[in-house]
Amino acid sequence: MKVQQLSVFLENRSGRLAEVARLLGDAGVNIRALSLADTADFGILRLIVNDVERAVEVLRRAGQTVSLTDVVAVEVPDRPGGLAEILEPLQEQEVNVEYLYAFVEKSSDRAVVVLRFDDVQAALEVLKQAGITPLAAEKVYTL
Amino acid sequence: MILNPEFECMDRKQLRQIQGERLREVVRRAYEKIPIYRRKFEEHGVHPDDIRDIDDIVKLPFTTKEDFRTAYPFGLFAVPLREIVRVHASSGTTGKPTVVGYTRRDVEIWAETCARTLACGGGTPDDVLQVAYGYGLFTGGLGMHYGGERLGAMVVPMSGGNTRRQIMLMRDFGTSLLACTPSYALLIAEVADEEGIDLKKLALKTGFFGAEPWTEAMRAQIEERLPLKAIDIYGLSEVIGPGVASECEEQNGLHIFEDHFYPEIINPETGEVLPPGQRGELVFTCLTKEAMPVIRYRTRDITLLDETPCACGRTSRRMARVTGRTDDMLIIRGVNVFPSQIESVLMKVEGIAPHYVIVVDKSGVMDELEIKVEVSPEVFSDEVKKMETLRERIAQEMYSVLGISARITLAEPKTIERSMGKSKRVIDVREQK
Structure with missing residues (x-):
């Protein structure tokens, strides 16, 4: 139920993001979802890709700073209140969300939310009790 | 192994007597052969006849980097050029380089003190010495090269750079002694990691690191990444080059080869000589050099002298690791900051590579340290x-050590x-504004 997310450290200078995108593109790695956290000095690019191993290999070989993190992807109905329904049980059980990002699926009326928890196991447990089934990793990589 | 036990383990009283005799001779020679020295002595009101034993050294004026500039290129030579067999020069960050010359005998003495350095760190004639200091006008490469030959080791004259090739030869030749700057040793470790080469499997035994300031924390890092004992060595071209002082296997201070190079520690502001154990500016007098008898040269390096006996059996005084320079001291918002302090903080923070750059700039009237x-x-x-x-933690540690943010x-x-x-770790852009 856990999805592997790739994070890349980006120094705040022009062309850094393009560089990473080009490396992945040339290696035939397709980006499924992404989010960019930025501060005054640096950014952290978080990616869900179709081929994690290949992406890590390509980026590390090019000298990029890369880390892998387990995240959880959940489908939510693409309508008002969809996200709240997922977050409420987590809040009730005091499971902390570090960050999240979302994207809308191409051929359905659903959105996918990628969530990063400090305690993934606890989060999965809460979601299960609330009757929410996270997406399988393979499904997310091939969305 | 002690290369020259007669001098390296000499009774201190006898050593002082020899130092006194040698000082008398060298002062006379400087006075008679080098007009710059004669003028300086006269201005200072001192004559070679006033020098009777080593304690009289305090009567003599200091020599500074400025004197080398004034004398460019050969004004400090005490012998005619036909007796000079070698020159070296240090890169002049401001204008002309500092030129130093050697007679045949100077080169021989230099080879011996470099061989003493290698032996001090555990080198023997059975070793393979890879010299990765630069060859050329810089004294590092050729100095250690001659030292290696004098010791009887097999010398691999690699010079600096070409790191992949360095590693290949290290493996193929069974290099056991490595001589280079400490930062280059870390670069070698990094490149080996990239290439997937396990340095721990190499025959490396001892590293002779100098020519730039480094810290104990950096030593720990080098010794963790390379399978060798990291020995701190000291030298400077104005005195002779490498081979002025070296740690022994105790790694507890650098033995000064003081039968040739007489050390003093002074208060950099007043010029007053400080007692053992007190930190100040290191000053050297070359007691035996023919081509360039440098008297009381102010190195600008900050250290202290240790007179306590060493377990290795050498009787020479030891200098502590150089902790800074009187001239790389940065004054930021009125506070004295040494790059070595910054380095020591970074070394304590886990996960930070020992590579850093210090940028000093001005924003308005305020100095900014980045x-x-x-x-x-x-x-x-x-x-x-x-x-x-992580960033906050470094900033706090930095503040607690430096006293400025x-x-x-x-x-x-x-x-x-x-x-x-x-x-090149410090970029000061304040002057350019």
Whole structure:
């Protein structure tokens, strides 16, 4: 139920993001979802890709700073209140969300939310009790 | 192994007597052969006849880097050029280089003190010495080269750079002694990691590191990454080059080869000689050099002298690791800051590579101190919060040691320039404004 997310450290200078995108593109790695956290000095690019191993290999070989993190992807109905329904049980059980990002699926009326928890196991447990089934990793990589 | 036990383990009283005799001779020669010295002695009101024993050294005026500039190129030579067999020059960051000359005998003495250095760190004739200091006008390469030959080791004259090739030969030739700058040793470790070469399997035994300031923390890092004992060595071209002082296997201070190079520690502001154990500016007098008898040369290096006996059996005084220079001291918002202090803080913070650049700038009238440090892949986190915490921790540590606040910038690994020689770690852009 856990999805592997790739994070890349980006120094705040022009062309850094393009560089990473080009490396992945040339290696035939397709980006499924992404989010960019930025501060005054640096950014952290978080990616869900179709081929994690290949992406890590390509980026590390090019000298990029890369880390892998387990995240959880959940489908939510693409309508008002969809996200709240997922977050409420987590809040009730005091499971902390570090960050999240979302994207809308191409051929359905659903959105996918990628969530990063400090305690993934606890989060999965809460979601299960609330009757929410996270997406399988393979499904997310091939969305 | 002690290369020259007669002098290296000499009774201190006898040594002082020899130092006194040699000083008398060298002072007379400087006075008679070098007009610059004669003028300086006269201005200072001292005559060679006033020098009877080594304690009289305090009567003599100091020699400074400025004197070398004035004398460019050969004004400090005490012999005619036909007796000079070699010159070296140090890179002049401001204008002309500093030129030094050697007679045949000077080269022989230099080879011996470099061989003593190698033996001091555990080198023997059975060893393979890879010299990765630069060859050429810089004294590092040729100095250690001649020292290696004098010791009887097999010398591999690699010079600096070409790191992949260095590693290949290290493996193929069974290099056991490595001589280079400490930052280059870390670069070798980094490149070996990239190439997937396990340095721990190599025959490396001892590293002779000098020519730039480094710290105990850096030593720990080098010894962890390379399978060798990291020996701190000291020298400077104005005195002779490498081979002025070296740690022994005790790694507890650098034995000064004081039958040739007489050390003093002075208060850099007043010029007054300080007692053993007190930190100040290191001053050297070359007691035996023919071509350039340098008297009381102010090195600008800050250290202290230790007179306590050493377990290795050598009787020479030891100098502590150089902790800074009187001239690389930065004054930021009125506070004295040494790059070595900044380095020692960074070394304590886990996950920070030992590569950094210090940028001093002005924003309005205020000096701004920025420290760029490389983040290692091990501590990189996908959470901004954790990265900011790391930065905050460095900033706090820095503040507690320096007493002023610094802006910490996290840089990507391997983006800070690796220097093959002396690392250029300080960029002061205040003067350019």
